[in-house]
Amino acid sequence: MRYMVMHKFDDRDTAAWKPTPEFMERMGAFIEEANKAGVLLAGEGLRPSSEGAATISVKDGKATVVDGPFAEAKEVIAGFAILQVRDRAEAVEWGTRFGALFDHVEIEVRRVAEFSDLA
Template identity: 70%
Template sequence: MRYMLMHKLDDSNPALWQPTPEFMARMGAFMEEVSKTGVLLAAEGLMPSSAGAAIVRVTDGQTTVTDGPFAEAKEVVGGFGILQVRDHAEAVEWAQRFAALFDNVEVEVRRVSEYE
């Protein structure tokens, strides 16, 4: 089963988008570990919405595009990982280990839709 882990960051807090060398060392060690297990399929951090983002909405057939930064949106997705795991419990376990790298973070765990 594949699961996507998405972590959210406060888009209005520039410090969260400029990680310290210590944080990057912890993240590097975690990424090395999860890579060696073979469960990591993909992972990337995202730039803040001020670095070039857009929201495309279709409402009743009408399309609108809103360019970032998104002042009204405090939390935005800061990065993601896609894992190949046995089950939901294993995905949550990896999400908890990932979240422990941060002082404050929310990690959403979602199963990827797959044809069985």
Template identity: 65%
Template sequence: MRYMMMHKLNDSNPVHWTPTPEFIAKFAAYMDEVNKAGVLLAAEGLLPSSAGAATVTKKDGETTVVDGPFAEAKEVIGGFGIVQVRDQAEAVEWATRFADLFDYDIEIEVRRVSEYE
């Protein structure tokens, strides 16, 4: 089963977008571990909305595009990973290990990827 793990960051907090050397070292060790386990399919970090972003909304037949930065958005997706694991419990375990890397509050959403049989 494939699961996507998406972590949310405060878009207006510079601390969330400027990792320390200590965090980078912990992150590298985590990535080494998840790679050696053979479960990582993809992972990317995202830049804050001030670096270039847009939302596209379609409502009542009308499409609206709003360019970033998103001052009204407190949290945005800061990055994602896709893992291939046995079950949701294993995906949550990897997400929990990832959350442990951070020295501030973090939310990670774990969602199963749709797979048509």
């Protein structure tokens, strides 16, 4: 099963978006461990909404684009990983271990909808 693990930051907290060298070292070790375990399929950090973000809303076939920063949003997705794991419990375990890298963070773990699930 594939799961997406996402973490959120306060979009207005500039310090949260600037990782320290010590944090990057811990993150590198975590990524190496997940790679060795064979569970990490993809993972990336995202930039704050002030750096090139946009939302697209479609209503009645008409698209509206709003450029960042998103003043109305306090917390935004700051990064993600896609994991190939046995079950939800393993995904939550990896998500918990990932969350332990931070002093303060919210982690969301969601199962990826496979095409076969939608048929």
